[in-house]
Amino acid sequence: MPPPIVSIVSKKNSGKTTLLEKLIPELKRRGYRVGIIKHDTHGFDIDHEGKDSWRHKQAGADTVAISSPWKISVIKDVVKEYGVDEIVARYFANEDIVITEGYKKAGKPQIEVFRSTAHNSPLHTKEQPNTLIAVVSDVPIDLNVPWFDINDVVSIAQFIEKTFLENKGGYQ
Numbered sequence: 001m002p003p004p005i006v007s008i009v010s011k012k013n014s015g016k017t018t019l020l021e022k023l024i025p026e027l028k029r030r031g032y033r034v035g036i037i038k039h040d041t042h043g044f045d046i047d048h049e050g051k052d053s054w055r056h057k058q059a060g061a062d063t064v065a066i067s068s069p070w071k072i073s074v075i076k077d078v079v080k081e082y083g084v085d086e087i088v089a090r091y092f093a094n095e096d097i098v099i100t101e102g103y104k105k106a107g108k109p110q111i112e113v114f115r116s117t118a119h120n121s122p123l124h125t126k127e128q129p130n131t132l133i134a135v136v137s138d139v140p141i142d143l144n145v146p147w148f149d150i151n152d153v154v155s156i157a158q159f160i161e162k163t164f165l166e167n168k169g170g171y172q
Helices: 018-027 052-058 085-093 153-165
Strands: 007-008 034-038 061-066 072-076 098-101 112-115 131-139 147-149
Touching: 007 018, 007 085, 007 153, 018 034, 018 098, 034 085, 034 147, 052 061, 098 153, 131 153, 147 153
Parallel strands: 007 098, 007 112, 034 098, 112 131, 131 147
Antiparallel strands: 061 072
8 A cells, every 4th residue: 555645835935845854854753754755847957967877867878876875866767747646656655654845736635834924825725725634834824724833843743643644544
């Protein structure tokens, strides 16, 4: 059975990465294996010009793997973007939970990060919550889902644990 998936979503510069930097260690402290998928709609390049793996890719290799005793990285050309479920099935089967940063349109349960100093309104509304299951914000906000203070990582982790990990299913 694949691990549950929850998406951390927001408008730009609301603090998704900062929240994840605090949330991951809290979930790890609780004993969970955590996988993260960062969605980048603009494309990305993790290989740097001049490095051997970059040179191999430039020479025409379809897949390049970089391996060490502590980690492995694979750069692979794809014909189309993999959906989040396919990525999880291929690469994250051994995790207890997979958290995505982004994937607003994937139909997965979403926790929205809203920072009042960055935006006037959140992505979701009370009338159209879609897949919203919680909101994390620097100000109280009512979207008919649980609200957590942006600095209360312990409560956010507890919510994720109760919703997705204790019963192994939840919103999946």
